[in-house]
Amino acid sequence: xxxxxxAAAKAKGAAQQVMKKAIEVAPDSWMPGGRPDPLIRRQHxxxxxxxxxxxxxxxxxGEARFAAEVPMANLTYAALxxxxxxxxxxxxxxxxxxxAAPGVVLVMTHRNMPRLNPPPLFMTASKAAAGDDxxxxxxxxxYWNGQPIAxxxxxxxxxxxxxxxxxxxxxxxxxxxxxxxxxxxxxxEPGSFxxxxxxxxxGDAEAALAxxxxxxxxxxxxxxxxxxxxxxxxxxxxxxxDNLVVHDCSQGVAHVAWSMAQVFGLKEDQVRIHSPFxxxxxxxxTMWSYQVLGAAAAKLSGRPVRIALxxxxxxxxxxxxxxxxxxxxxxAQADGAFDAIIHTGTVAMTAHNAxxxxxxxxxxxxxxxxxxKLDVEYATxxxxxxxxxxxxxxxxxxxxxxxAIDELAVALDMDxxxxxxxxxPEKDPTSxxxxxxxxxxxxxxxxxxxxxxxxxRAPGQxxxxxxxxxxxxxxxxxxxxxxxxxxxxxxxxxxxxxLVGIAAHEMGMGTATASTQVAADRLGLAMxxxxxxxxxxxxxxxxxxxxxxxxxxxxASVMAAHQRLVGELLKLAGNDSPLAxxxxxEVESADAGLRCVAAPDRFESYASILGRAQRDEVTVVAxxxxxxxxQHWSMHSYSAMFCEVRVNAVTGETRVSRVLGSFDxxxxxxxxxxxxxxxxxxxxxxxxxxxxETQFDERKGRIxxxxxxxxxxxxxxDLPVIDVIWNDIPDPHAPMGAHGIGEIGITGTAAAxxxxxxxxxxxxxxxxxxxxxxxx
Amino acid sequence: xxxxxxxxxxxxxxxxxxxxxxxxxxxxxxxxxxKGCNQGACGACTVLVxxxxxxxxxxxxxxxxxRSITTIEGLSDGDALHPLQQAFIDxxxxxxxxxxxxxxxxxxxxxxxxxxxxxxHVTGDLTAERVPFSRVELQERMSGNLCCCGAxxxxxxxxxxxxxxxxx
Numbered sequence: 001x002x003x004x005x006x007a008a009a010k011a012k013g014a015a016q017q018v019m020k021k022a023i024e025v026a027p028d029s030w031m032p033g034g035r036p037d038p039l040i041r042r043q044h045x046x047x048x049x050x051x052x053x054x055x056x057x058x059x060x061x062g063e064a065r066f067a068a069e070v071p072m073a074n075l076t077y078a079a080l081x082x083x084x085x086x087x088x089x090x091x092x093x094x095x096x097x098x099x100a101a102p103g104v105v106l107v108m109t110h111r112n113m114p115r116l117n118p119p120p121l122f123m124t125a126s127k128a129a130a131g132d133d134x135x136x137x138x139x140x141x142x143y144w145n146g147q148p149i150a151x152x153x154x155x156x157x158x159x160x161x162x163x164x165x166x167x168x169x170x171x172x173x174x175x176x177x178x179x180x181x182x183x184x185x186x187x188x189e190p191g192s193f194x195x196x197x198x199x200x201x202x203g204d205a206e207a208a209l210a211x212x213x214x215x216x217x218x219x220x221x222x223x224x225x226x227x228x229x230x231x232x233x234x235x236x237x238x239x240x241x242d243n244l245v246v247h248d249c250s251q252g253v254a255h256v257a258w259s260m261a262q263v264f265g266l267k268e269d270q271v272r273i274h275s276p277f278x279x280x281x282x283x284x285x286t287m288w289s290y291q292v293l294g295a296a297a298a299k300l301s302g303r304p305v306r307i308a309l310x311x312x313x314x315x316x317x318x319x320x321x322x323x324x325x326x327x328x329x330x331x332a333q334a335d336g337a338f339d340a341i342i343h344t345g346t347v348a349m350t351a352h353n354a355x356x357x358x359x360x361x362x363x364x365x366x367x368x369x370x371x372x373k374l375d376v377e378y379a380t381x382x383x384x385x386x387x388x389x390x391x392x393x394x395x396x397x398x399x400x401x402x403x404a405i406d407e408l409a410v411a412l413d414m415d416x417x418x419x420x421x422x423x424x425p426e427k428d429p430t431s432x433x434x435x436x437x438x439x440x441x442x443x444x445x446x447x448x449x450x451x452x453x454x455x456x457r458a459p460g461q462x463x464x465x466x467x468x469x470x471x472x473x474x475x476x477x478x479x480x481x482x483x484x485x486x487x488x489x490x491x492x493x494x495x496x497x498x499l500v501g502i503a504a505h506e507m508g509m510g511t512a513t514a515s516t517q518v519a520a521d522r523l524g525l526a527m528x529x530x531x532x533x534x535x536x537x538x539x540x541x542x543x544x545x546x547x548x549x550x551x552x553x554x555x556a557s558v559m560a561a562h563q564r565l566v567g568e569l570l571k572l573a574g575n576d577s578p579l580a581x582x583x584x585x586e587v588e589s590a591d592a593g594l595r596c597v598a599a600p601d602r603f604e605s606y607a608s609i610l611g612r613a614q615r616d617e618v619t620v621v622a623x624x625x626x627x628x629x630x631q632h633w634s635m636h637s638y639s640a641m642f643c644e645v646r647v648n649a650v651t652g653e654t655r656v657s658r659v660l661g662s663f664d665x666x667x668x669x670x671x672x673x674x675x676x677x678x679x680x681x682x683x684x685x686x687x688x689x690x691x692x693e694t695q696f697d698e699r700k701g702r703i704x705x706x707x708x709x710x711x712x713x714x715x716x717x718d719l720p721v722i723d724v725i726w727n728d729i730p731d732p733h734a735p736m737g738a739h740g741i742g743e744i745g746i747t748g749t750a751a752a753x754x755x756x757x758x759x760x761x762x763x764x765x766x767x768x769x770x771x772x773x774x775x776x
Numbered sequence: 777x778x779x780x781x782x783x784x785x786x787x788x789x790x791x792x793x794x795x796x797x798x799x800x801x802x803x804x805x806x807x808x809x810x811k812g813c814n815q816g817a818c819g820a821c822t823v824l825v826x827x828x829x830x831x832x833x834x835x836x837x838x839x840x841x842x843r844s845i846t847t848i849e850g851l852s853d854g855d856a857l858h859p860l861q862q863a864f865i866d867x868x869x870x871x872x873x874x875x876x877x878x879x880x881x882x883x884x885x886x887x888x889x890x891x892x893x894x895x896x897h898v899t900g901d902l903t904a905e906r907v908p909f910s911r912v913e914l915q916e917r918m919s920g921n922l923c924c925c926g927a928x929x930x931x932x933x934x935x936x937x938x939x940x941x942x943x944x
Contacts, residue, residue: 052865052866052868053865053868055873056864056865056870056873057857057865059870059873059876060848060857060861060862060864060865060870060873060876060877060880061808061848061849061851061852061857061861062806062807062808062809062847062848062849062876062877063808063849064873065807066807066810066874068801068811069801069805069807071805156791156794156802157798157802158791158793158794158798162793228924229872229874229924230810230812230818230820230872230874230875230922230923230924230925231810231812231872231874232811232812232813277872277873278872279810279872279873279874280871280872280874280924280925282924308811310814311812311813311814311815311817507871507872508870508871508872508873508925509871510871672868673868673871675868676868676871676925676926676927676930677871679926679927679928679929680871680925680926680927681926682926683926683928684926707813707815707817708812708813708815708817708818708922709813709815709816709817713922713924714926714928715919715920715922715928716914716915716916716918716919716921716928716931716932717898717912717915717916717919718919719915719928719929721929722929
C-alpha cells in the first residue's frame with residue numbers, strides 16, 4: 001500500500017474508532033433498543049405460541065416449487081465440465097464432439113462467453129453476494145481444481161450431460177499451493193473480519209501463561225466442511241430483453257440481484273430474483289458461478305435455461321468451510337481464575353475471497369481473564385474459495401476453546417461447569433461494553449439439573465458391557481447480529497387485512513411463520529389477517545438470511561414500518577376520531593385498530609379510520625435504524641450443551657446417547673420451529689464432532705469425496721432424542737426481545753461431544769472428526 | 777408401453793437414459809419428488825412402486841412399464857392430507873421441506889415392510905414372525921433418507937404416531 005493510501009486507511013480507521021467509542025458511551029436511550037420493544041411486555045399474543053409452519057401443507061404435499069422446478073416454455077438444460085488441475089492455463093478445449101452431439105443447443109467456454117465484470121465479493125459492498133471475485137469463464141486461467149470450464153446447453157438434461165462429458169481440455173499446469181503446510185511455508189497474513197483485525201492483545205498473555213500456577217497449552221485441528229444443503233444449487237432463468245428473471249435458491253435475493261446486475265452491467269431493477277423456497281442453505285446459498293453461467297448461456301442461446309448443479313457440481317463450484325489449526329492456552333490460579341487466554345492459529349484461504357474463518361469471535365466475549373492474546377492468521381492456497389458455513393468461526397472456535405477449558409478443569413481437578421462459572425465476566429472482557437442480556441449461569445443450572453450432571457464419574461469409570469459411557473459439557477455462544485439495510489412495506493386494507501413485504505428468506509428456519517406471528521402482534525391483527533411476503537428481490541430491504549440476523553432485521557424493519565403506519569393512520573383519523581390529538585408514541589395497535597396507551601377506551605378500528613378517510617388501503621415503507629445496538633452492548637446468544645456418549649471399547653465406535661441444549665437466546669418467538677432450529681444446529685454439531693469432513697487431495701487440490709455417499713452426515717440411526725430447553729428471558733435491547741437461534745446450536749456441541757468422549761475413555765481427541773481409528 | 781403414475785397412464789420415454797426421477801420432474805412436472813444427489817445416497821427421490829419404496833434416481837423409467845408408481849402427489853385424497861403428511865406438520869418433521877416427500881414416501885414403504893415382518897440390521901430375532909415396533913427400528917429403517925436441516929426427531933415422532941399401531 002502506498003504511503004498516501006496507508007495514511008488514508010489510518011485516518012479512516014481512526015475515524016471509525018472515534019465513532020465506535022461515541023456509540024459505546026452514548027446514552028442507552030439514543031440506541032435502537034434503548035427503549036424496550038413494546039411487544040416484549042405483551043404476553044398473550046401470537047408470539048410465543050407453537051404455531052405449525054404456514055408453508056407446511058404445500059411442503060408435505062410436494063407442491064412447494066423449488067428453483068429447479070419452475071416450468072418455462074422452450075427450456076434448455078445446462079451441464080458443466082470442470083477443470084482437473086488446480087492451477088494453470090488451458091491450452092486447448094476440444095468442443096466439436098459436444099457441439100455435434102444430439103440435442104445440443106450451445107457449448108460455452110471462455111472463447112464465446114460474453115465479456116462480463118467480475119462478481120462482487122461478499123462483504124465488499126452492502127449487497128455484494130459472490131463467494132469469490134474471479135471473473136466467471138472470462139479467460140483460459142484455472143484457479144482451482146474443479147473450476148467450471150465449459151457449459152453445455154441441450155434440449156434435455158441427459159443430452160447436456162452426455163455432451164459435457166465429450167469436452168476435452170489440455171492444460172499447461174503451473175505449480176500450485178494445495179496444502180496448509182505449503183501455504184504456511186510461504187508465510188501467513190493476519191486475518192480481518194467485518195472490517196476489524198482478528199487480533200487482540202490485552203496485557204502480556206504469554207508472560208501471564210508462563211507465570212500461571214496451572215495451565216494447558218494445546219493444539220486442535222478441524223477439517224474442511226461442506227454445507228450439504230439437501231437441495232443442490234439450481235436456477236431456472238430467462239431474459240426478457242435486457243431484463244433477467246432468475247428463480248434461484250437464495251439466502252440473499254436483494255444481494256444476488258444487485259450482484260448479478262454488476263456482473264452483467266445492468267441496473268439493479270433489471271434483475272429479479274425469486275426464491276420462495278430454499279432447500280437448506282447454511283451459508284452456501286449466496287452467489288456462485290452457476291447463476292452467472294446460466295444467465296450468460298441464456299443470453300447466448302436466446303432461450304430460458306435450467307442450471308441444476310449435480311451434487312458433485314456443488315462440491316466443485318460452491319465453497320465450504322475451511323480447515324483450521326488452533327492453539328488454545330489457558331493459565332489459571334488454583335481457584336480457576338483465568339490469568340491468560342491465548343487462542344491463535346492459522347486457516348486456509350484463497351487470494352480471491354476474504355473469509356479467514358474467524359475462530360476467535362466467541363473467545364472475545366466468553367470469559368473474564370487477566371490477559372488475552374487472540375490471533376487468526378491465514379495462508380493462501382490454490383483451492384475453491386472457502387466461505388461462510390453455519391457459525392463461521394464459532395462452530396470450530398468453540399470446539400477448541402471449550403475442549404481446552406475441559407482439559408484445564410482436569411488439570412485443576414475442578415468441575416468444568418464450576419470452572420466456567422468462576423470466570424463469568426461482568427462485562428465484555430475484550431470490548432468493555434456491557435452485556436445486553438447474559439444468563440448463561442441460569443442456563444447451566446437448569447441444564448445440569450435436567451441432564452443429571454451430578455451423576456458424572458471420573459474418566460473411564462463407567463462401563464456397560466463393551467461400552468464406555470461418559471458425559472461432557474460445553475458453552476455455546478454466537479453473536480447477536482443485525483445488519484444494516486433492513487426495510488419493510490406494510491399495506492393495510494380497509495377490511496383489516498395486512499400485507500407485510502420484505503426481501504427476506506425461508507430456508508426452513510420458520511421465518512415465514514414466526515414473522516407472521518410477530519407482524520400480527522405488531523399490528524394487533526389475527527394471524528389469518530396477515531400475509532407475509534418474502535423471497536423476491538422486488539420487495540424492500542437488504543435482509544440476508546445469514547449471521548442468525550434475519551429475525552432481528554425483519555423485526556426492526558417491521559417495527560419501523562409500523563411506526564410510520566401509525567403516523568399515517570393518525571393523520572387519516574383526523575379530528576373526528578377518538579384518537580384525535582394523540583401522537584404516534586401515545587398509541588398502540590390492538591384489536592385491529594389503534595388505541596391510546598394511557599386510556600385504552602380511546603380506540604378506533606383500522607376499518608373505521610380508513611372508511612372515514614374514504615381509503616381502500618394505506619401503504620408505508622420504512623427502513624430499520626442502523627444497528628448501533630450491536631456496538632453499544634455486547635449481545636450474544638448462549639447455550640449450555642450437555643452430551644452423553646457411548647464409546648465401544650473394542651471397535652472405538654462413538655454413539656451419542658443423550659444430548660441436552662439449555663439455551664439463553666432471549667424470547668423464543670415460536671417454540672415449535674425454534675426447537676427444530678436448535679436441534680438442527682446440534683445435529684450439525686454432532687456431525688462436526690464425529691463424521692463430517694471434506695477430504696482434500698493435498699497433491700492436486702481436489703475434493704475427494706464430492707458425494708453424499710462419501711461425505712458422511714448424521715442419519716436417523718445416529719441421533720438420539722435431542723432435548724432442548726430455554727429460559728425465555730427477553731433481551732430488553734433486541735427487537736421482540738429475541739436473539740438469533742439459527743447458528744447457536746452448532747456452537748459448543750462438538751466440544752461437548754469431545755469432552756464426553758474424554759470422560760468415557762480418558763482419551764483426548766483434538767482433531768476432528770472423532771473417528772473410531774483415533775480411539776482404538 | 778405405459779407406466780401408471782398416481783393412477784394415470786403415462787407413456788414410457790423414448791430415451792432409455794431417462795431416470796424415473798427425471799421423467800417425473802421434467803416430463804410430467806411432478807416436482808414433489810426431489811433430486812438431492814442423483815446417486816441413490818440421500819433418499820430425497822423415494823417413490824413407491826407397487827407399494828415398495830425405491831430411489832427413483834437409480835431407476836430407469838423404461839424398466840417400469842406396467843408398474844404402478846405412487847409419488848407424494850398421489851398420497852393426498854383431494855384436499856385431505858394422508859395422516860402421515862398431517863403428522864409431519866404436527867411434529868415439525870421438516871424445516872426446508874426438500875427431503876420431506878422422500879421421507880414420507882419412504883416411511884409408508886417402510887411401514888409395509890414392518891407389517892410383512894421383514895427384519896432389519898437392528899432386529900434382535902431374525903426368525904420372529906413379527907418385528908417389534910421401536911424407535912430404534914424406525915431410525916435404522918429410515919436412515920437411507922438424509923435430512924440436512926436436522927428434523928430427524930420430528931420425522932420419527934410423526935412416523936411413530938401414524939404407524940405405531942403396526943406393532944399391535
